[in-house]
Amino acid sequence: MEVQNDGKCCVPDCDSTGHLSGKFDSHSTLNMCPIYHNLTGDDCRQRYGRRVQRRQDRSDANRRELRQKAANSPNTKEDRCAALIENRRKEMQKDVLTVSPSKAQSPNKAHKQKTSSREPDLKGLTPIFDMDMFREAQARAAELIQEQLAAEQEVKRAGIGLVEMGRYEMTVWYSSPYPEEYQCLPKLYICEFCLKYTNSPLILKRHLHKCVRRYPPGDEIYRKGNISFFEVDGETNKQFCQNLCLLAKLFLDHKTLYFDVEPFLFYIMTEADAEGCHIVGYFSKEKQSFLAYNVSCILTLPPYQRQGFGRMLIDFSYLLTKTEGKVGSPEKPLSDLGLISYRSYWKQVILEYLSSYEGKDISIKNVSSQTGINAYDIVSTLQSMGMLKYWKGKHLVLTQKEILDEFRVKLKKRKNPKLIDPKCLHWTPKTK
Structure with missing residues (x-):
């Protein structure tokens, strides 16, 4: 198939309009060109209509x-076939009669006009x-080729559709x-340990035989059971962090960080087995955040x-914040999925604190210092639950018994929750 780089037909004097199938308005290959097949665009459209x-x-x-x-018709199958053949013969005669006599040429003249x-x-x-059946087959083939090209172009516009990483195949969101x-590429192949990306499973297989990495290139600062957290410096391991950001962008709409990774620390959660530490998720944070984003x-x-x-990722981020003696908040704006996750986490942590609180007066400042959650996030969460009232210039927390009792019941029904154990953290905040 001959295709021009600019998407134009390569046949001389052809402006790429018309299509051999008659179904489309333009073409880009010789096989689909009406002029190459000694036809015009109108001829092809009429044939398509027929x-x-x-x-x-x-x-x-x-x-x-x-x-x-x-209706138990007496007609036999042979009679019906004969009728269909006769109808087809009449259609062919009608098509022959519609051809202009001026277009007919002798065999010798036709052979002389070969170019x-x-x-x-x-x-x-x-x-x-036979000629009509041949032309119909040509037109059908041209139609299928055009549809295939259109599908390939759609794939190129849509970008990567699937990612194969380890034992999982993931559908791309963004x-x-x-x-x-x-x-x-319809599918991207990524090494789950070093995050190198390849365009075929064979190349990935060859890479895996040479890849010596079995865990993220950083310091392991937390381990409990088969769950570990690694702290990776974007300046020290720039290539790995850039690949991580590229992978994350496939599933995050609001992410804008791709290559400028040096000012960030990356905390990667992994699940270990006999093969190595498989990446579950991660969060990043600025080394120096002026707005106290954790x-x-x-x-x-x-x-x-x-x-x-x-929830474990969010809880771990607040554990680091509390270890630093600070309060923190995620960088805004949050994605829709991120907002749902954080609201659920804030609600649970605040209700846990209130359900075990024995004092009379509750201070939002004290709740913030104990949980590490920013006061603004606490206020917005209490308002969403209807547990905050503004009276005489002060915010009053309403410890509604029904809400707390319902929360205690749900807490007892939870089976094997995934929790972060502060005792398993081995980490010292980096000094300025």
């Missing part, structure tokens, strides 16, 4: 046949019925700025979502 009409007639004939069969940019004129060299040669970006990979790992 093909559509014949399909409709055949469909109507099949329906009539079914009705006759249901490298035209198909040989086959009129007069074969029976009309586009990510991978190099241009990877953008048109999370810049947070993601749980799709295979691990709705299993409690997202």
